[in-house]
Amino acid sequence: MWCRHKGDSHRNIIMWLDHRAVSQVHRINETKHGVLQCVGGVMSVEMQAPKLLWLKENLRETCWDKAGHFFDLPDFLSWKATGVTARSLCSLVCKWTYSAEKGWDDSFWKLIGLEDFVADNYSKIGNQVLPPGASLGNGLTPEAARDLGLPAGIAVAASLIDAHAGGLGVIGADVRGHGLACEGQPVTSRLAVICGTSSCHMGISKDPIFVPGVWGPYFSAMVPGFWLNEGGQSVTGKLIDHVVRGHAAFPELQAKATARCQSVYAYLNSHLDLIKKARPVGFLTVDLHVWPDFHGNRSPLADLTLKGMVTGLKLSQDLDDLAILYLATVQAIAFGTRLIIEALEAAGHSLSTLFLCGGLSKNPLFVQMHADITGMPVVLSQEVESVLVGAAILGACASGDFASVQEAMSRMSKVGKVVFPRLEDKRYYDKKYQVFLKLVEHQKEYAAIMKGD
Ligand SMILES: Nc1ncnc2c1ncn2[C@@H]1O[C@H](COP(=O)(O)OP(=O)(O)O)[C@@H](O)[C@H]1O
Numbered sequence: 407m408w409c410r411h412k413g414d415s416h417r418n419i420i421m422w423l424d425h426r427a428v429s430q431v432h433r434i435n436e437t438k439h440g441v442l443q444c445v446g447g448v449m450s451v452e453m454q455a456p457k458l459l460w461l462k463e464n465l466r467e468t469c470w471d472k473a474g475h476f477f478d479l480p481d482f483l484s485w486k487a488t489g490v491t492a493r494s495l496c497s498l499v500c501k502w503t504y505s506a507e508k509g510w511d512d513s514f515w516k517l518i519g520l521e522d523f524v525a526d527n528y529s530k531i532g533n534q535v536l537p538p539g540a541s542l543g544n545g546l547t548p549e550a551a552r553d554l555g556l557p558a559g560i561a562v563a564a565s566l567i568d569a570h571a572g573g574l575g576v577i578g579a580d581v582r583g584h585g586l587a588c589e590g591q592p593v594t595s596r597l598a599v600i601c602g603t604s605s606c607h608m609g610i611s612k613d614p615i616f617v618p619g620v621w622g623p624y625f626s627a628m629v630p631g632f633w634l635n636e637g638g639q640s641v642t643g644k645l646i647d648h649v650v651r652g653h654a655a656f657p658e659l660q661a662k663a664t665a666r667c668q669s670v671y672a673y674l675n676s677h678l679d680l681i682k683k684a685r686p687v688g689f690l691t692v693d694l695h696v697w698p699d700f701h702g703n704r705s706p707l708a709d710l711t712l713k714g715m716v717t718g719l720k721l722s723q724d725l726d727d728l729a730i731l732y733l734a735t736v737q738a739i740a741f742g743t744r745l746i747i748e749a750l751e752a753a754g755h756s757l758s759t760l761f762l763c764g765g766l767s768k769n770p771l772f773v774q775m776h777a778d779i780t781g782m783p784v785v786l787s788q789e790v791e792s793v794l795v796g797a798a799i800l801g802a803c804a805s806g807d808f809a810s811v812q813e814a815m816s817r818m819s820k821v822g823k824v825v826f827p828r829l830e831d832k833r834y835y836d837k838k839y840q841v842f843l844k845l846v847e848h849q850k851e852y853a854a855i856m857k858g859d
């Protein structure tokens with residue numbers, strides 16, 4: 407989210423993973439206002455309303471009173487490109503409580519103490535809202551064209567949030583000929599998982615589905631005409647990096663990977679293959695288990711107080727130890743996806759295939775573990791940078807190359823590779839999943855003990 411005021415361009419960003427607005431989000435959730443129904447029942451501290459309230463309560467004179475606009479990053483970028491302050495329906499619906507059908511809810515903003523927005527007709531957070539892919543103003547301004555080295559006037563589309571662009575880039579692909587269950591099933595049987603710094607789990611439906619602890623249902627926020635449920639894990643790629651870089655054997659790993667001109671992940675994956683002996687690689691973690699919520703749980707527990715857990719540590723600090731801890735972390739993230747899928751299905755989604763993209767989808771171990779642990783085939787796109795494919799789909803619509811986002815999706819997304827689950831390992835992962843669920847149960851017990859007298 408961006409807040410900008412004339413003359414001060416410094417320190418005007420609050421990152422999505424910034425959790426400073428904890429007290430504000432608690433107060434917002436205590437209101438039990440109806441808009442919370444569309445964010446899984448509990449608003450996340452990562453959304454915009456608590457961050458805005460924090461700004462009003464903490465930076466009133468220096469920021470709140472002076473700010474001309476508050477933007478989500480995709481809307482900030484389209485404003486910089488075109489000079490148009492119109493917002494994307496995607497960002498306003500998914501992060502700002504706007505409804506595609508009813509617009510802003512005055513009573514919510516008044517109740518939480520941000521009645522200022524109502525008074526000025528939402529001019530600072532958006533009172534012109536466009537569907538993603540709609541053409542903005544007169545396209546690229548001469549100034550932005552100069553900065554980007556592109557022709558002035560080139561079409562600029564109303565945007566999507568990065569994860570939603572990734573979802574659009576993968577979910578509509580033609581899957582014929584790959585032996586997938588979703589061939590011949592509606593597109594609603596597909597779950598797009600955009601996995602980078604965080605992971606976002608995008609499921610779509612024809613009718614609204616309310617999933618406790620999962621954001622949405624949001625109408626037309628990703629694929630036009632469909633409702634979106636957005637599950638998520640706040641740190642995934644960031645967690646893997648944190649665990650690997652923080653280990654005592656990291657300098658040795660880095661030196662060995664550099665000597666082989668490999669990424670540290672490629673090196674760790676081949677090291678795991680060396681030490682696994684005759685058993686499947688995933689079985690190396692029979693006595694090492696991780697709970698991955700080092701930055702709270704976004705879905706489906708919607709509990710920002712949860713912390714990470716590791717059980718099964720030993721005294722050793724060598725490369726084998728690092729590789730196995732890395733494996734257990736990757737598996738824990740996949741178990742988190744399984745928990746989200748179970749919540750989506752319990753509420754009415756019927757899913758059969760995962761479509762993975764983002765930086766983590768470059769990691770074959772991460773992809774195989776998602777297939778094995780969820781029991782679902784994973785489709786990878788031909789174009790690795792699927793978030794950019796989603797952005798290109800929007801651009802192609804804005805420039806009039808396609809009549810609809812759906813047509814552009816089916817023409818521009820292509821299946822690259824399919825990874826099937828190793829069903830023979832299912833029993834092992836079912837047992838590890840039982841342990842996974844026990845970890846959070848125990849963590850809540852510890853918190854209750856410490857709270858007691
Ligand atoms: N070649 C790779 N192999 C394995 N993991 C990778 C690779 N490249 C990136 N990653 C992982 O992906 C994460 C970043 O994903 P990315 O989609 O680029 O980020 P963001 O979500 O911030 O856009 C990193 O934290 C890292 O864990």
Ligand SMILES: O=C(CO)[C@H](O)[C@H](O)COP(=O)(O)O
Pocket residue numbers: 422500567568569570601602603604605606636638
């Ligand atoms: O909330 C999200 C999408 O709704 C994402 O977590 C957020 O956009 C950050 O994504 P990334 O992992 O690419 O940094």
